[in-house]
Structures are given as C-alpha cells and as structure tokens.
Amino acid sequence: xxxxxxxxxxxxxxxxxxxxxxxxxxxxxxxxxxxxxxxxxxxxxxxxxxxxxxxxxxxxxxxxxxxxxxxxxxxxxxxxxxxxxxxxxxxxxxxxxxxxxxxxxxxxxxxxxxxxxxxxxxxxxxxxxxxxxxxxxxxxxxxxxxxxxxxxxxxxxxxxxxxxxxxxxxxxxxxxxxxxxxxxxxxxxxxxxxxxxxxxxxxxxxxxxxxxxxxxxxxxxxxxxxxxxxxxxxxxxxxxxxxxxxxxxxxxxxxxxxxxxxxxxxxxxxxxxxxxxxxxxxxxxxxxxxxxxxxxxxxxxxxxxxxxxxxxxxxxxxxxxxxxxxxxxxxxxxxxxxxxxxxxxxxxxxxxxxxxxxxxxxxxxxxxxxxxxxxxxxxxxxxxxxxxxxxxxxxxxxxxxxxxxxxxxxxxxxxxxxx
Ligand SMILES: Cc1cc2nc3c(=O)[nH]c(=O)nc-3n(C[C@H](O)[C@H](O)[C@H](O)COP(=O)(O)OP(=O)(O)OC[C@H]3O[C@@H](n4cnc5c(N)ncnc54)[C@H](O)[C@@H]3O)c2cc1C
Numbered sequence: 168x169x170x171x172x173x174x175x176x177x178x179x180x181x182x183x184x185x186x187x188x189x190x191x192x193x194x195x196x197x198x199x200x201x202x203x204x205x206x207x208x209x210x211x212x213x214x215x216x217x218x219x220x221x222x223x224x225x226x227x228x229x230x231x232x233x234x235x236x237x238x239x240x241x242x243x244x245x246x247x248x249x250x251x252x253x254x255x256x257x258x259x260x261x262x263x264x265x266x267x268x269x270x271x272x273x274x275x276x277x278x279x280x281x282x283x284x285x286x287x288x289x290x291x292x293x294x295x296x297x298x299x300x301x302x303x304x305x306x307x308x309x310x311x312x313x314x315x316x317x318x319x320x321x322x323x324x325x326x327x328x329x330x331x332x333x334x335x336x337x338x339x340x341x342x343x344x345x346x347x348x349x350x351x352x353x354x355x356x357x358x359x360x361x362x363x364x365x366x367x368x369x370x371x372x373x374x375x376x377x378x379x380x381x382x383x384x385x386x387x388x389x390x391x392x393x394x395x396x397x398x399x400x401x402x403x404x405x406x407x408x409x410x411x412x413x414x415x416x417x418x419x420x421x422x423x424x425x426x427x428x429x430x431x432x433x434x435x436x437x438x439x440x441x442x443x444x445x446x447x448x449x450x451x452x453x454x455x456x457x458x459x460x461x462x463x464x465x466x467x468x469x470x471x472x473x474x475x476x477x478x479x480x481x482x483x484x485x486x487x488x489x490x491x492x493x494x495x496x497x498x499x500x501x502x503x504x505x506x507x508x509x510x511x512x513x514x515x516x517x518x519x520x521x522x523x524x525x526x527x528x529x530x531x532x533x534x535x536x537x538x539x540x541x542x543x544x545x546x547x548x549x550x551x552x553x554x555x556x557x558x559x560x561x562x563x564x565x566x567x568x569x570x571x572x573x574x575x576x577x578x579x580x581x582x583x584x585x586x
Contacts, residue, residue, distance in 0.1 A: 296446025
C-alpha cells in the first residue's frame with residue numbers, strides 16, 4: 168500500500184470541530200458519498216442519531232443545485248440563485264466535508280478512493296450519488312450532444328442552457344421533449360416541464376408549440392395534467408405516447424432532429440431526457456445490478472450486493488416509492504437511524520416513509536401526488552389508500568393552493584436538508 172493511502176482520514180478529522188474529536192479514538196466512522204437531498208440529509212441525521220459517530224461527507228461540488236422548481240427556472244419564472252445551496256449548515260452539525268469526487272470503493276478493505284489519489288476508511292458507507300445519464304442508451308446522444316440538446320435533468324448549467332435556447336428561439340418554433348421509460352428521476356418532471364414551457368410560449372411566443380415524444384403509454388398524474396393542458400394550453404402541447412410512435416430511438420444533434428420508428432422530428436429546441444442509471448460510483452462499488460440501479464434491503468437500505476454499504480435516494484431500487492427529493496430525504500433520515508442502530512448492535516426499526524410530489528402546470532396552478540410506503544418483501548410498497556393525485560379528485564386543495572404548497576414544500580425541504 169502506498170504511503171499516501173489513508174491520509175485522508177486524518178484530513179477529514181482535521182475538518183472536524185475539536186469537541187467532536189475528543190475521546191473518539193475508536194468512534195464508528197460513517198462515510199457518505201454524495202451531498203444531495205439524500206446524502207446531506209443522511210449525514211446530518213447520523214450526527215443527530217448518535218453524536219459519537221464520525222461522519223464524513225464526500226461531495227464533488229462546493230455548491231448544490233436543486234432540481235425541484237428548476238422547471239420554473241427554465242420558463243423564466245425563477246432565478247437560479249434560489250436553487251443554490253452550500254454545505255455550511257451541514258458542516259456546522261459536525262459533519263466533515265471532503266470536497267472531492269469518490270472514484271472507487273473497496274468493500275473488502277472498507278475504503279473509498281478519492282479524486283486526489285487518497286483513500287478514506289469507513290465502518291459503514293452510505294452511497295447517495297443520484298443519477299447519471301446512460302450515454303450508451305440512445306444512439307447519437309452523448310455528452311457533446313447534450314450541449315446541443317440539453318437534458319437539464321441534473322440542475323445547473325444544463326438548466327440554464329435550456330432556458331437560453333428557449334429565449335433565443337423565434338416565435339413559431341417547435342420545442343420537442345423526449346421523455347424516457349421508467350424508472351427515472353422525478354416521474355412527473357417531464358410533464359411539469361412541458362406545462363411550464365407551454366406557459367412561457369403562450370406568454371412570449373404564442374405561435375410556437377410543444378411536442379412530448381414519450382417512451383411510455385402512461386405517466387404520473389396523467390389525467391390531471393391532460394385536463395389542465397386542455398384548460399390552460401389548448402392546442403399548444405401534443406403528447407405522443409409509445410403506442411403512437413412516441414419513443415425516440417436516435418437523435419441527430421447537428422440538426423436537432425429526433426428520430427422515432429415512424430418519423431423524424433426537427434426541433435428548434437430539443438430537450439432530451441435520456442434514460443438514466445444510478446450515479447457511476449454505484450457500479451464502481453459493485454452495488455448496482457444489471458438494471459443500472461441498486462437493490463437494497465428496504466428496512467436498512469443496505470445493499471443486497473455488498474455488505475456495510477447502504478444506498479439511498481435516486482440511485483436505490485425502492486419499488487413503489489418514486490425517485491424524488493422528498494422521498495430521498497425520508498429515506499435518508501430512516502437510513503441514518505438504521506445505520507446508528509446497526510453500529511450500536513441494535514435491530515433497526517422498520518420504516519414508514521412518506522412522499523409528496525408537487526408539480527406546477529402554471530405559476531398559479533399546482534397539482535400534487537402523495538403516498539406512504541412500507542417494506543414488503545424486498546421492496547417498498549405503497550400503503551393502500553394512503554395517497555393519490557390532487558386536486559382533481561380531492562376537495563382539499565385548489566390549484567392555486569397547490570401552487571403555493573409547491574413553493575412552501577420546497578422551502579421546508581431545502582431548509583431541513585441544507586440550512
Ligand atoms: C426537473 C426536475 C424537477 C424535479 N422536481 C421535484 C419536485 O418537485 N419534488 C421532488 O421531491 N423531487 C423533484 N425532483 C427529483 C429530485 O431532484 C431527485 O429525486 C433528488 O435530487 C434525488 O436526490 P439524491 O440525493 O438521490 O440525488 P442528488 O440530489 O442529485 O444528489 C447527488 C449528489 O451526489 C454528488 N455525487 C455524485 N457522485 C459523486 C461522487 N462520485 N463523488 C462525490 N459526489 C458525488 C452530486 O454532485 C450530487 O450533489 C425533480 C427532478 C428534476 C430533474
């Protein structure tokens with residue numbers, strides 16, 4: 168072993184407040200990779216569950232860009248600075264932040280390799296790397312193509328690129344969104360995006376149109392979206408499902424052309440939401456299966472492929488629980504309790520997890536879907552009667568109230584995770 172190996176534990180310890188280090192020579196070490204909704208939340212929750220645990224968060228970016236509400240940024244309804252969060256509050260809770268990428272995991276040695284060539288040991292590892300695009304899944308779509316036809320499915324520069332393209336488009340232009348088959352991050356996200364782009368076009372470029380080319384025949388909150396589109400944007404959004412030839416089978420970035428089995432559609436602006444997989448460190452750690460996602464025990468979130476490694480957030484296979492920021496936060500809090508219990512030799516409790524997903528159809532028109540989930544065999548199953556979409560079949564909330572709930576829900580969630 169090279170001498171530089173394992174120096175990073177000392178480096179991480181140097182980042183910890185002195186009072187946390189006192190008397191911790193043999194304290195349990197938990198390393199969390201990925202400081203998004205799942206990882207940042209889990210790191211803080213671990214410190215709260217047992218302040219004796221030495222928690223290190225490995226995050227490759229110094230600033231986190233949140234995806235929820237980013238469709239409003241694309242439509243010019245919101246500025247990007249409201250999507251940005253730092254790790255100051257996470258560090259103030261006594262979490263050591265390592266601002267590097269994790270490049271490999273050695274489950275036998277229980278160590279994580281970092282992008283500076285050093286390694287970090289752990290007793291238990293939590294992987295929360297979110298998603299990566301499957302660059303090999305759609306012919307013609309690679310990282311260079313994403314500069315012409317942005318996915319905007321990881322917030323930040325991609326979000327702003329799509330916004331700039333819409334702003335630069337002539338009135339009368341065709342916007343095409345390619346929506347993937349499941350599973351993917353944020354099931355209602357492509358349809359919220361189509362709605363808010365339609366809102367932008369109606370207000371600024373009324374001769375333009377949105378086409379959603381879809382690799383599936385059904386989508387989340389479908390009837391509620393379709394009813395709202397008829398009411399707010401008649402003739403402006405066309406949804407082409409799989410059974411009518413909606414699946415995009417290739418793209419040609421030079422001409423912004425999307426190819427289906429029956430057609431070639433040339434777009435003025437093309438948003439290609441490509442097929443996805445767990446963030447690449449998951450495969451490097453040996454916790455992703457052939458689907459590209461990570462099978463876990465739904466009680467402890469421990470990988471079913473590698474011991475002592477837990478996977479949370481979008482990267483995990485969670486059955487009926489959708490890949491959402493609210494869900495990631497719920498999983499993170501429970502995973503922290505389970506890891507603390509396992510480290511203390513106690514049996515982890517079985518979780519009941521809640522998720523609520525809000526979508527904006529217009530600035531003052533929101534819809535939501537909620538659910539509660541419990542372990543059932545190897546997956547999380549929805550508790551019967553626990554949720555469903557609103558407000559179409561719910562007398563509780565009006566579209567205007569749901570739009571306000573979307574904003575307050577985002578504020579509450581980001582405050583809990585990052586502030
Ligand atoms: C357009 C859009 C709208 C959405 N709207 C909503 C919504 O309204 N409500 C909702 O609940 N959800 C929404 N979502 C879904 C939500 O954004 C995700 O489900 C959530 O971000 C998942 O959290 P995560 O922690 O698993 O991943 P992320 O939040 O993506 O965090 C992953 C983190 O890991 C880091 N990372 C990855 N690999 C490494 C590595 N090797 N080393 C170090 N760091 C690494 C990344 O830099 C990143 O910070 C939306 C998504 C999109 C795309």
